Amino acid sequence: FSSDGNPSKMPPIENDTGRNELKSRIQGLIDSNQVMVFSKSYCPYCVKVKDLFKELNVKCNVVELDLIEDGPNYQDLLLEMTGQKTVPNVFINKTHIGGCDKTMQAHKDGVLQQLLESGDNEAYEYDLIVIGGGSGGLACSKEAAMLGKKVMVLDYVVPTPKGTTWGLGGTCVNVGCIPKKLMHQTALLGTAMQDARKFGWEFNETVKHNWETMTTAVNNYIGSLNWGYRVALRDKNVNYVNSYAEFIEPHKIKATNKRKKETFHTAAKFVIATGERPRYLGIPGDKEYCITSDDLFSLPYCPGKTLVIGASYVALECGGFLAGIGLDVTVMVRSILLRGFDQDMANRAGEHMEEHGVKFIRKFVPVKVEELEAGTPGRLKVTAKSTETDEIIEGEYNTVLIAVGRDACTDKIGLDKAGVKVNPKNGKIPVNDEEQTNVPHIYAVGDILEGKWELTPVAIQAGKLLARRLYGGSTVKCDYINVPTTVFTPLEYGSCGLSEERAIELYGQDNIDVYHSLFWPLEFTVPGRDNNRCYSKIICNKLDSERVIGFHYLGPNAGEVTQGFGAAIKCGVTKEQLSTTIGIHPTCAEVKQCSVTSEVFF
Incomplete structure (x- = not known):
């Protein structure tokens, strides 16, 4: 000011x-x-x-x-x-x-x-129709309505092969961030109870976890969020319709509700925010007998002995909290962990999981899943083949969770009739720096964008800013660079900026410095666990005053720690500025200020 x-x-x-x-x-x-x-x-x-x-x-x-x-x-x-x-x-x-x-x-x-009265004779029913009621779609629709526009939101959840469905709010609220974090917290509480005895707490040895109690509590909370979103749309005069939308013309959609009743609507502008759904394997038995993260969080029974197929953040997070509540968990990995993330950090997170009871089957892919016994849970046989040899292995599990990636929900919404171009390989929609597709009046936000982050806060930011540009005169665009994120593995991994591999690729090995540190959180010392397992590093550009271009942290409360460093990196922080910042003691975050040494472990 x-x-x-x-x-x-x-x-x-x-x-x-x-x-x-x-x-x-x-x-x-x-x-x-x-x-x-x-x-x-x-x-x-x-x-x-x-x-x-x-x-x-x-x-x-x-x-x-x-x-x-x-x-x-x-x-x-x-x-x-x-x-x-x-x-x-x-x-x-x-x-x-x-x-x-x-x-x-x-x-x-x-x-x-x-x-x-002299305007064009062609009038549209709405100023804006948003297809998709997830984080990005809701943010955009509410902001547009606040700016005086007549807005409709259409949202419809196609049931999973297991019949699972959910309410308004999209993946994050219903089958993603929210239940994942709450179940991760459930596992952390189990670890805290083990630690508590070392701090003098005495309690009965028969402490056990109840899956049904947890899922009921989690889904009751999610239900309150679903209702809150509906109320917020109503309060802002956004017309919410629980129907499946597909284009039939560039300015016209068909909306089909669960009773197959069809209605038709027109708008001057559209925003596509349909999100993604879990990818299946395309092998015998996958849709018949396996579940995905879309099913897991509301599963009405404890999954028992579980095979997690995949090495994505969803796979490791789900495998981590299932093991944390005491289940027998195996993760089957085709190649590497956490593709796209710093591989040093990814492997450290995986090693910690292995040390705490999660088994890994590496360089194998499943070829079929068979049911040995029906039940809740039942008993399944998984046959898998090596990616390097002709070796075949078999294993029996109660539950098989597929987490091999996600596909954009763009193939059945009539984009061809609207003229919107889509990447045929992955269903993603290419947009310009204002989230505009090749069709000028059609925009897209969220996970379906080509080459953008698949993160809830990114979708929310992009949706709000899009509405402000369209209707509020703003020129501010969503910044997709240096977005902080956290993988909620048992030992959490937070990052912002470039991985070490990507930094070397962009700047060359000789032009970057990596400052790193192993540390032992104070709260882990009395229980005597995970000594020298927590780790952090910053990656600096030597050609630009050692400006920080990558931050990586493996330890407790990674999201809380990483958020602050995300702001610092956005402001262009250098290694010297971090080194001269006085830390808060005793915390894990202070490791960046008092324990950083160039290119050697401290």
Whole structure:
């Protein structure tokens, strides 16, 4: 903020590209709104004009130039486009009206009503239809509604082969982040109970875990979130429809509910936010007898002896908490753990799991799953083949959990009828830096985007910012660089920025420094566990003042630790700045300040 209390002004746009981009955005707002008012929130003349349209029961789109960073640049370009420097600056059906006096005079003369009725004959039912009620879709729809738009959200969960379905909110709330973290916490509490005896707590030895109690509590909480999302949409006047949407024309969709009743809806703009679902193996018995993470969190019985197929973060997280509540868990890995993550860190997380009872079958893939005995759980036989030799192995398990990746839900929503291009290999949708597809009025956010992060906070941020750009005059785009994330394995792994492999690939081995440290959290010392298993490292660019380009942490509370380092990296922190920052003692986070030594273990 400036000294007069107003938002800090953005510097003038100096290049033609920036000017043309902003001018195009302004023109887009004018073209896509019946009434467009460029205003300032404190201006009494602006208030007078907005009140007039309210009295006329005419919806107007308002951009408050004093509340957006680019406000002064907007005003400069509006002057260039209209010859008017002051606010309000009013447009009706693409026609420039002028300021307050001219708008009031036009109303008095009857010209205003004529202009309001002179718009295009083609009118859409909605300003925006969002397909998908997950994190990104809900964020975008609520923000658009808050900006005065008429919005519909369609969300429909296709049941899994096991018949599992869930409520509004998408993967994260129902079958992802929320239940995963709560069940991870369940396992941590089991470890804490073991530690407690070392701290003097005395209790009966017959402590055991009850799966049904846990799943009931977790799903009751999820149910409250589902209801909360519905209430939030209602409060913001977003029309929520529990139907499956598919395009039949570029501006028209068909919505089919669970009773197969069809309705049809049109919109000026669309946002696709359909998310992903777990991938199956395509082998005999996978859909008949196996489950995925879509089924696990609401499974009505304890899964018993479990084989987890896959090495994704979903595989390791689920395998970790199942082992943590005392189950016999085996993870079958085709090649490497946590593809795309730093491999040093991934292997350390895997080694810790192995030390704590999780068995790994490496370089094998399943070829068929057979049912030996039906039940809850039943008994299954898995046949697997080596990826390197002709060796065949067999094993018996109560439950087989498939976690080999996820596929974008884009193949059955009529994108071809809308003209939207999709990567045929993975179903992902390519977009530009404003989440716009090749069809100008259709956008996409979340996990279905080509080459973007598959993370809930990213989808939420992208959805909100998209709505603000479309309807609020904002120019802020989602920043997909240096996004912090955490894998909730038993020993949690947090990261932000580049992996060591990627840093070497981009900058060369000789141009990076890696500072790393093994440490023993204080809370682990009294129980005497996991000595020298926690580990952290930062990767620095020697060619740029040792700026931190990668942060990696393996230890307790990784998400809480990584979040702060994520902010620091976004601000361009250097190794020297980290070294001179005084740590909070005793914590795990202080390891970056007091225990970092270049290229050797400390």
